[in-house]
Amino acid sequence: MLEMTAISKRFGDALVNDDVDFNIKPGEIVALLGENGAGKSTLMNVLFGLYRADSGEIRLDGTRLSIRSPVDALGHGIGMVHQHSHVVRRHTVMENLLVGRPGGRWQLADASIRQRLLEIQDEFGLWLDPDVQVSGLSIGEIQRLEILRALIDEVRILILDEPTSVLTPQQVEGLFAAMRAMANRGVGIVMISHKLDEVRALSDRVVIMRRGKVVAELDNDKTLTNAQLSNLMCGRAVEPVRKSPAASPGKTLLALHSQRRGSVTLRANQIVCLAGISGNGQVEITEQMSGVAPVSDGHLEIDGQIVEEPTPKRIRSLGVAYIPEDRQGAGMVGAMTLEQNIVMSRSDSWPFSKWGWLRRKVIRDFASQKIAEYDIRPPRSDLRASLYSGGNQQKCLLARELSVSPRVVVIAYPTRGLDVQASDFVYRKLIELRDNGAAILVVSDDLDEVFTLADRVAVICAGRLTLDCPADETTPEDVGLAMMGSVAQSAASKEGTT
Amino acid sequence: MRIRLEPRLQTSQSAMLLAPIIAVAAAMVVSGILIASAGVNPIQAFGTMIKAAVGSRSAFLETLLKVTPLIFTGLCAALAFRIKFWNIGGEGQLLLGAMAAAYVGTQTLPAWSYLPLMIAAGFLLGGLGALLPAWLRLKLNVNDTVSTLMLNFVIFFGMMALLSGPWKDPISGWSDSPDIVMNAEFPIIVERSRLHIGFLLAVGSAVVLWLVSTRTTFGMAMKAIGENPRAAHHAGFSVSKIFLVTALLSGGLAGLAGVCEVGGVQFQVISTISPGYGYAGLVVATLARLHPGEIILSAMFLGAIMTGADEMSRQTGIPATLADVVQGVSLLAMLIALVFTRYRLRLRASNKKVEAL
Numbered sequence: 001m002l003e004m005t006a007i008s009k010r011f012g013d014a015l016v017n018d019d020v021d022f023n024i025k026p027g028e029i030v031a032l033l034g035e036n037g038a039g040k041s042t043l044m045n046v047l048f049g050l051y052r053a054d055s056g057e058i059r060l061d062g063t064r065l066s067i068r069s070p071v072d073a074l075g076h077g078i079g080m081v082h083q084h085s086h087v088v089r090r091h092t093v094m095e096n097l098l099v100g101r102p103g104g105r106w107q108l109a110d111a112s113i114r115q116r117l118l119e120i121q122d123e124f125g126l127w128l129d130p131d132v133q134v135s136g137l138s139i140g141e142i143q144r145l146e147i148l149r150a151l152i153d154e155v156r157i158l159i160l161d162e163p164t165s166v167l168t169p170q171q172v173e174g175l176f177a178a179m180r181a182m183a184n185r186g187v188g189i190v191m192i193s194h195k196l197d198e199v200r201a202l203s204d205r206v207v208i209m210r211r212g213k214v215v216a217e218l219d220n221d222k223t224l225t226n227a228q229l230s231n232l233m234c235g236r237a238v239e240p241v242r243k244s245p246a247a248s249p250g251k252t253l254l255a256l257h258s259q260r261r262g263s264v265t266l267r268a269n270q271i272v273c274l275a276g277i278s279g280n281g282q283v284e285i286t287e288q289m290s291g292v293a294p295v296s297d298g299h300l301e302i303d304g305q306i307v308e309e310p311t312p313k314r315i316r317s318l319g320v321a322y323i324p325e326d327r328q329g330a331g332m333v334g335a336m337t338l339e340q341n342i343v344m345s346r347s348d349s350w351p352f353s354k355w356g357w358l359r360r361k362v363i364r365d366f367a368s369q370k371i372a373e374y375d376i377r378p379p380r381s382d383l384r385a386s387l388y389s390g391g392n393q394q395k396c397l398l399a400r401e402l403s404v405s406p407r408v409v410v411i412a413y414p415t416r417g418l419d420v421q422a423s424d425f426v427y428r429k430l431i432e433l434r435d436n437g438a439a440i441l442v443v444s445d446d447l448d449e450v451f452t453l454a455d456r457v458a459v460i461c462a463g464r465l466t467l468d469c470p471a472d473e474t475t476p477e478d479v480g481l482a483m484m485g486s487v488a489q490s491a492a493s494k495e496g497t498t
Numbered sequence: 499m500r501i502r503l504e505p506r507l508q509t510s511q512s513a514m515l516l517a518p519i520i521a522v523a524a525a526m527v528v529s530g531i532l533i534a535s536a537g538v539n540p541i542q543a544f545g546t547m548i549k550a551a552v553g554s555r556s557a558f559l560e561t562l563l564k565v566t567p568l569i570f571t572g573l574c575a576a577l578a579f580r581i582k583f584w585n586i587g588g589e590g591q592l593l594l595g596a597m598a599a600a601y602v603g604t605q606t607l608p609a610w611s612y613l614p615l616m617i618a619a620g621f622l623l624g625g626l627g628a629l630l631p632a633w634l635r636l637k638l639n640v641n642d643t644v645s646t647l648m649l650n651f652v653i654f655f656g657m658m659a660l661l662s663g664p665w666k667d668p669i670s671g672w673s674d675s676p677d678i679v680m681n682a683e684f685p686i687i688v689e690r691s692r693l694h695i696g697f698l699l700a701v702g703s704a705v706v707l708w709l710v711s712t713r714t715t716f717g718m719a720m721k722a723i724g725e726n727p728r729a730a731h732h733a734g735f736s737v738s739k740i741f742l743v744t745a746l747l748s749g750g751l752a753g754l755a756g757v758c759e760v761g762g763v764q765f766q767v768i769s770t771i772s773p774g775y776g777y778a779g780l781v782v783a784t785l786a787r788l789h790p791g792e793i794i795l796s797a798m799f800l801g802a803i804m805t806g807a808d809e810m811s812r813q814t815g816i817p818a819t820l821a822d823v824v825q826g827v828s829l830l831a832m833l834i835a836l837v838f839t840r841y842r843l844r845l846r847a848s849n850k851k852v853e854a855l
């Protein structure tokens with residue numbers, strides 16, 4: 001039996017694993033569930049030696065293990081198959097299996113591996129031709145290659161990070177059969193997943209993490225429901241939900257139409273929350289709305305007028321503020337000072353410049369005022385932006401974008417990296433803007449946040465808008481289900497993609 | 499023991515100041531060794547060099563004359579590098595500027611119009627020489643380091659074809675272009691010297707560039723697209739427009755170096771009009787850490803080396819190519835020194851030792 005006790009791991013300011021206990025027995029399939037950023041992958045990466053825990057210990061059958069690298073992990077019989085494959089595409093299956101494997105002094109362990117492959121085929125029914133080039137394999141076969149790689153090492157614990165996210169239903173069936181076969185032979189399997197149906201079908205035990213902690217551990221006695229699980233994953237609001245006062249929505253200020261995806265409509269006096277597990281097409285929506293990316297199969301309308309060839313500058317001049325998901329990459333210029341970042345998007349207009357000359361005193365005063373208003377720390381306007389923490393960079397971006405009293409706000413993950421107090425500030429700011437007539441789109445994967453802010457909730461899954469209804473006509477459970485692709489009973493009937 | 503480079507949290511200011519000094523010192527040490535190996539006392543050789551470069555009024559003014567094109571090509575490289583446009587084509591853009599100035603200078607025009615027209619034409623043609631590779635990079639993702647470097651040769655041999663064909667001097671029969679008219683010759687700014695108005699133009703350009711990059715919205719945009727083009731795009735800057743305009747300005751500045759050589763020194767285009775000023779500009783810009791003000795200083799240093807080396811060679815018999823060695827070594831040393839402004843060296847016990855502890 002493998003036990004992880006009191007594991008804590010910090011990245012900078014963020015505590016991603018907070019005193020986590022986790023264990024797995026031979027022959028058991030454990031599902032590790034949680035929202036993005038709940039700390040599941042981090043925990044498993046600690047087990048596999050990719051990260052080292054700040055504190056806590058790992059024991060295998062009572063012996064304390066020191067796992068400093070994946071090589072150590074494999075040495076103790078712990079294998080991991082990552083979400084994104086780590087194979088050499090130009091090599092054959094055999095060459096990939098040989099990578100990193102000590103052979104004799106002068107020759108590789110070719111023959112013994114062929115022997116072992118045959119054994120594995122007998123035991124688990126998993127087979128790949130060792131002489132085929134990997135570039136010719138399907139994604140499912142590449143995954144099988146990674147599993148084979150682990151099995152050759154006779155793993156006792158196998159970690160699968162979202163193994164089904166890239167597979168077709170048929171491939172999923174094959175994988176599940178292999179997983180059951182492995183479990184029957186005494187291999188303990190940890191499966192990280194978002195897909196509740198699979199989790200219920202396959203696992204013996206479900207461990208649910210939220211915000212770095214294990215919040216529930218349930219034996220899968222076949223009475224679990226998706227609603228129950230998603231409830232535990234997303235969590236009821238810890239603090240009382242501050243239901244925002246209802247405001248009657250005004251006229252449509254911005255609409256983004258797409259054939260394939262469906263339309264998003266932003267109306268005055270309304271906050272639309274776009275919920276979804278990240279990577280399902282949210283970025284495309286925000287980038288198209290802000291003019292950063294072209295609208296491929298549809299068009300963007302602002303104030304009822306179609307915007308031809310939108311550019312960020314043009315969209316901004318129409319009163320749309322935009323805060324991208326990727327702060328360091330797309331939001332800030334780290335090498336420039338905080339004050340320059342705060343005025344960057346408006347540096348070419350009054351009062352920050354005149355005839356192309358920067359009015360440095362005005363900029364500095366404005367920045368100082370915003371630094372105080374948004375409580376940016378350290379409160380200096382002349383330091384490089386890259387020296388600030390993520391939360392303070394986010395505040396800097398908010399200060400830049402929201403200080404113009406925009407008519408439309410497009411904001412991705414508004415409180416990511418912010419503490420409770422700062423989050424509250426952002427919520428109040430967004431609600432205040434809405435009450436003053438702004439149309440707001442908030443992209444989020446945090447259901448607490450969605451139901452704190454939203455007047456209307458939309459859900460995106462696999463690049464399609466699957467749910468769009470007023471916030472008081474749906475529940476976190478339904479939204480959670482829709483985020484995971486099960487457009488269930490109630491959600492489907494409330495269909496409302498305009 | 500293992501040696502590792504660790505990134506510094508903040509660029510070290512003292513290291514930033516020390517870097518060029520260390521680089522120059524390293525260059526001196528290496529070239530000193532070379533001089534000694536040729537059987538000449540390095541101290542004496544350097545003495546001759548310094549005397550020849552700044553030892554007298556006329557020597558100093560001659561050095562400033564050489565500094566003029568170096569400031570321009572240094573500014574050319576600095577401006578381009580700031581937006582991460584790897585313009586190694588200062589040499590070719592200089593030649594384009596020279597040809598444009600020589601063309602204008604041989605026309606019949608009102609006397610007052612030669613200076614502004616030569617400057618405008620040289621700036622424009624040089625700028626176009628940089629605009630082409632910049633545009634190719636934007637549109638077709640053509641590697642700008644390679645295209646700008648290769649264009650140097652295209653332009654040089656194009657110029658040679660012109661000089662040995664249509665532009666061949668009809669009087670001398672040499673492969674030189676015809677002399678520009680008297681009125682087109684640049685005014686001298688210091689009596690009894692060859693120092694012409696181009697020097698003021700160069701210093702003025704450096705000052706203007708410094709103002710542009712620190713005080714204007716354009717300078718801010720340049721910095722933003724150089725450091726993070728994606729964020730600049732998101733913030734509403736038209737990244738490709740700023741990129742192309744900056745490339746044009748960069749090439750134009752190199753073009754001005756050519757204009758000054760034609761208008762103030764050679765009065766015609768000759769095949770050796772640039773002894774590598776364009777390439778030296780890369781060193782000038784790097785030593786100055788792309789700072790327009792400091793470019794004047796680093797151009798002075800390299801200009802002094804170039805003038806001094808000639809005289810030293812005459813007196814001691816050491817080839818004047820030693821100037822190239824000094825240039826090359828100081829560039830390398832500066833690049834290495836710049837790494838240490840961002841990283842620090844860490845000596846670390848090897849992994850095995852750590853485990854044993």
